Amino acid sequence: MARGTRARRARWLGALAVGVAAVMAAPGAAVAVDNLPPLQPVAADLNTESKPCAAGESRPYVPAAPRVTAVLNDPVEDDVPGEGNLVHAEFEVWWKDASGTEQRRSYSPVGLLPSGARAGWQLPSDLPPWTVISWRVRADDRKAVSPWSAADDSGAGCEFVIDDESPAKPTVVSAEYPEDVFWSDGVGVYGTFRFDSPSDDVVGYTYRFSGGSNEEVKADGPDGSAEIRFMPTSSGPGRVEVYSVDRSGRRSPSTIYDFFVKEGRAPVGQWKLSDPAGSTSAEATSGPAARAGAGVAFGGAAPSGTSVTSTATLDGTGHGFLTPEAPVVGAGKTFAVGGWVRPAASDHDMTITSQDAGTAAGFTLGVRTGDGEPVWSFGTGGARVQGGRPETGEWAYVLGLYDAETGLAHLYVNGQEAGTATEATPSTVTGDFQIGRARGKNGYRDRWQGEIGDVRAYDRVVVPAEVAQLARRIPQERGHWALETGPGGLSPEAHGGAPLKLAAGASIYNVPADACDPAADPECEPVAGRDPLLGEGHLELDGAGGYAATDGPVVDTGDSFTIGAVVRFADREPAHPMTVLSQGGENGDAFKVRYVPATHTFELVMSHADAQGAEETVTGHQQTPNDAVSRGNKIAVVYDDGSDRITLYVDGQASAGAAFHSAWTSTGGLQVGRSRTADGWGEYLHGSVDEVQVYSGALSERAVAFLGHGVEPCLGC
Template sequence: MTGCYAPARNRTARWIAGPRGGDPLKPPVRHALVRGAIAVTLASSAVAFTPWTAAAAENRPPSQPASADLTTGSAACASGADPTYVRRQPTLSAVLSDPDGNRVSAQFEVSWTDEAGDPQVRTVETTAKSSGSSFSWTVPSEVPAFTDVSWRVRANDGTVWGPWSSDGEGRSCAFVYDDVAPAEPSVSSPEYPEYSEDDEWHDGVGTYGTFTVDSTSDDTVSYLYSFQDGGSGTVRPAEPGGPVVLTYLPQSSGIPRLTVKAIDRAGNASAPSEYLFRVREGRTPVAAWKLADAAGAGEAAAGAGGRPATAGDGVEFGAEGPARTAVTGAAGFDGTDGAYLTSGAPAADPAGAFTVSAWVRPDSLAEDLAAVSQDGGADVAAFGLGTDDGAWSFTVGDSVVRGGVPESGEWAQLTGVHDPVAGTARLYVNGRPVGTAENVTPPSTSGALQIGRSQGAASRNWHGALADVRVWDRVVVAPEAATHAKRGTASKGYWALDEATGGSSPERDGGLPLTLGGDARIYRADDSCDPGSDPDCGSAPYPIVGDGHLVLDGDGDFAAADGPVVDTGDSFSLSAHVRIDSAAQDRPMTVLSLPGEDGSVAVVRYSGASQQWQVTLTDSDGERTTLTADDSWASPDYDHHLSLVYDDAADEILLYADGTVSARASYRPGWTARTGIEVGRSRVDGGWGEYLQGVVDELHVHAGVLSPHQVTSLQLGMTDV
């Protein structure tokens, strides 16, 4: 033998069983030591001063694995006093390194005491990797459940073993394998009893309920819950196996379902516990004043609560309420000190849950205004609804929520909600949430409700109109707030475009007809010509909807209603079917436009460059905004349906293409016009242009915002939406 013996660096992985306390690798180690002794003896007598001897003397053992680099499954190394619980045999991992940068292999060891009290040890060796690599081993299936198991690891550099991770100040890691799920949890509620045990309907939407969840398994550490109509999460009991209390605010009436699972320390989930309960409609207002009293009245009749509101001398009844709502009238307020009404009593407890709402129309925004308030202590209102610092506002005590922009002469619906359980104050404007204040502390004192003014040195008397004031002693939830603010739609024009008389096509309800210009004509299907039986008949085009449609040749053809059809100062919607002629598919063409003094206020058009639908808006300063339906292809020779919707309350423009919102943008136009409507052309460079080559059918004009369902109905050819 002329050299020395060195252990193989690339061992195959193997695990060896042995009694705890002994060396699980004793036979192989013994043989290695014998061979090593021979090698050392030979080296001493033959090559005592070779470079190899110096290198061997300098070789340092691998580093001790750090506890921070050890994981049991996805969990950090845990001690035996607080072991990691796992629901399947875990994969043990460790990062091992060598100070000399040598490749290293790992040896994992797991140990436990079996049911007979005998110690059990299992080990495994891995193949070698670069220093600093991560090594892992999945514990064998013979490791029993519900048994404390410890494990440790060490590294070998091919020459010498490093220390165990448990040596010295290190420690062994511990885990318990638990494959049994906890028991199904129980649920109970004093406010909302279980459906099968109680056939009464319980209060209700906007009224909190509490649900106690408990478990008979003492290792339950959390509960996973989900309410059917919203609200889900995970909660932890104070002690394993203990109860938790869930707080829930019903969003709708019916029979919702609460589903709960118990989760144990190992992550095992119980079978789901399902709890059904009955929720009725939310309680009606505790106080209300429609303010639709007859002109000359001295007080507002109570719609709820039984207390009329006495009017000051700055209030005049008989004004019009907001259009397209169920609110039939309003009261006008002149902004003087006498512009108020008062009930003389509180309407809500500001320390509890309450909601206040009103339809409001400011006619002056020169200063902050109070629509509804309730007196508090120390010359400060307990709560208030109105305007503040140029925005709509809702105050509860010292907390203020602001959002949305008031516009002079325009109606808005305001709803302020105080939720003492969540500690919030929330403001809705026209049914949309615009802001929330957190950590709200309500006042402890309260006085009379005021309409049109607020308590304090500056009473902020309302200047404008107010209607439909309501107060609830509960939380009004978001769907309810949206419903209270809903404004309907009203047809302002419908042209079926199935016929023409004297150069115009009539409006269904006797309104302004569409005058045909250029060579524009109404095509009607002729059933007397059947291409199937008469080869000389030819192939005739078909109407998009009904018996006919408007045909435009792109060379000066159009149709127009010159008188006022659309009021752009309020929400409006335009809809029509259109088919673009493929012979003109490369040029821009207008489908619908609203003419202004110097140009078109709004244009629904076809872009020949991109073959997409667009809306172009021009504000009062001449600035243009273009929306493009990026996700909708304007295919020539195909039938399409387009709707332009302007939502004045939300300051938003939407473009529907074939029943889908394809483009939308926030937009405050800055213009107010009562205008006619143009079909097939728009203003271009001071004249008319972008003439349409194609056909148009079923033109609708609506006051108000069409809903997605209404747009779909029009797309399907329905006329009454």
């Protein structure tokens, strides 16, 4: 016999003994010999509203007359083929009124339910509040009845009390963020908020901070109070709305508590590392100055689009380090450390920052190569978070964070969280703060090789928005050619930069002086497709050797860049692939964007090396030929070195993209209308080009939408 069947049989045998005794004890009662009575409803299957059946001190409180429910069962052996096991519910409720007289009501739902179904009764709304009310239920199969249900072995029914009074409004206090005080503590610093209520039956509180969702906390203080910890993530006015909740589930009117949050505290240690060449120490913006070893050279390159003006270059030897010769990070407390770095190698472990803890490092931030591939890493207290891919010669902003409130270590790379936050227990030993090396059992090790700039240490949480701001690189305009004039075969750059030189087969087209105006002359018939793409003119290319180019590179293709242009084809069905823009080296193109007529596709092609036949990453977007001929298209290319991703935009929309990890710095000039092929220069464009705009840095999608309109995009967007 199956275990479930044995259990059911045991239940109905027990019920049978009780039921038979009860029926036989009643005068004139009889039981059909071929029928087993329904099973006694068990307490676990009884509910007062959503609360379990209970009696005595455990009885539930409810805000109004509840709905009571019960699962009713008939023995499986009573199942009649074609009829099933059907049962009928009988409910009863009773209490004593103010005079001590017992009041009793009963209810039997119309109809039968299948065995195992839940029956219910919405109790009358006129039941008295603040009175102990009992209820019970039994099952009837029209031949026999089950024993009455009970809350416990004493036979007491399920009990409840109706609480018709809402609790009083809560009080709210916070030492760190006092109400209506300008201004308090700051972003990234936790504060305690204490909720209390004068009502003595409050069991918890519901609260919501501005911009957040509803949260709940139990009242665990002896006075019915509760405390929560909250960390502001933005400066300015803050608000928390709190409700008291009593044992019946009734909620009080809300209390509004307003507070005002300062910006996040400044770093406890900051070294810009932009000191003059030849310096032997690094001046500190905050904290003590850092002594520099002989392997440190100031005046190194800096990441473009940041406030960093120069960096320190560490040679990776035992002399390549900086230290304030004092601890900066508190033992076991919340802290964050980070900085701009550009590794000159990625084949061995390297340290950006660390802090001594005896003969070990209390934490380390840097590069790890334990599994073969380099990875950014933040380790503290035996835990390690890893993520992101360091690349030689590539700038990155790296920050490690330990949050003592949550016990989690986090790693951020280029403004985004990398890896998975990990539980950590930091060392309680503190020693000197280090830049460029980490303490080991046998001395210092894992020395940095490359540039480091703007190292910061915080004694608070650096929230994600702040990390994104620290890692932000604002794009810089490197060239804008409106292509409206071309005196002497040179089309000037808008800000006096290098012009585009026009080769044979390339010319600037302007509206002819005798061109007709259809608005003034209805019989005027302008030549289709000959209007300037934008403004007063554009570049025209003959497709047989015409192009325009700069003498040298306009943008560093090994770093983030954005380039855009407007293009219109002269032919509805071009005879061969045509390149709109490219820039490369001696043997190949670092990038090119072209149109492939066989597939009606705009393609962005990124090569992995300056060599003919080098591997390429290609991403494309199909485009209707009619659009490219009649009205033209706005084309833009974005390479984001931080996320290692290329994106092709067509008419302001991100149309195609791909991961790309093999950028290299090109040495050749910007080419408009041609690119390198196996046979030399080729893929000449037959059509018109206008508004060529080039930026170092990756423009946002919002900013890209401005390209090709003759206006400057919002570089900070």
